[in-house]
Amino acid sequence: MGRVTRAQLSGPSEEVARRLLGMRLVHDGSDGRCGGRIVETEAYLAEGDEASHSFRGRTARNASMFLAPGHAYIYLIYGMHLCFNVVTGPPGVGEAVLVRALEPLTGLDAMRARRGDVGDRDLCNGPGKLVQALGFDRAFDGATLLNGQLRLLPPLGDARAPVIRSGPRVGITKSIARPLRYWIDGNACVSRVSKRRAPLQRRKR
DNA sequence: GCAGGGATTTTCT
């Protein structure tokens, strides 16, 4: 079975974001184990990254992002959805990786009970969707991911190193230049982002 | 298939 170590989750978030691809995220909840393989991530940096929640320093909301590598940072977005991050920076620094999509592996019936009658690939193909599918919430904000009910597990033994592609991060309006989004090439569960243009500045006239 | 808009609430300016 094996386990994920803190060292594997430590380092520049661009690097850990790639390393997380292929690892598994599982939640042992009241209805059994739900989990899947991480197929899409985004890095958020501590330096010079205006899109990172840590950019303007530590607040009550983002405090978990400043914990040691291997902790969870979970926050509410758009008033409705939760996003799940893996902290990667040293304590006090504020770097993390957003997990954007999973390939469901375990507990698909329980996932579907929470997500509705959708196809397998639509269960976890988005940051809000995967949190809903696995059935966890902000109670795990600040919790360790190395053991416990919500945890990371190594790639399956027969998994080959994935082919990784990268591109611009999704849904942000600042620091959009760098390709800090990473996904497993060809995987059907990578989130489909509508071809919505990068937000245009509303034209003044 | 694609574009547009609504839901909903916390957070910071």
Added chain:
DNA sequence: GAAAATCCCTGCG
């Protein structure tokens, strides 16, 4: 008071 690391439904082609 506005923006936010989103998702889903509708209308239209």
